[in-house]
Amino acid sequence: MKAVFDSPVVEVFPFTSATAxxxxxxxxxxxxxxxxxxxxAGAATAGVNLSxxxx
Numbered sequence: 001m002k003a004v005f006d007s008p009v010v011e012v013f014p015f016t017s018a019t020a021x022x023x024x025x026x027x028x029x030x031x032x033x034x035x036x037x038x039x040x041a042g043a044a045t046a047g048v049n050l051s052x053x054x055x
Contacts, residue, residue, distance in 0.1 A: 019045040 005012060015038075022041035026032060032040070044050055 013042055013046045015042065016045060 004010060019041050022044050023037050026037040026040055027034065030037075040050065
């Protein structure tokens with residue numbers, strides 16, 4: 001598993017208090033699973049655009 005995280009295409013972001021706050025807001029407002037909320041909060045904290053793509 002270490003080889004996956006040592007890959008140049010993988011970047012691991014820290015789970016910060018801002019991420020925890022985002023997680024709590026997502027779980028309070030939306031009916032999403034805890035694992036999904038963690039992913040969304042982490043992505044939002046890292047600055048990933050979470051807007052749906054228009055097709």
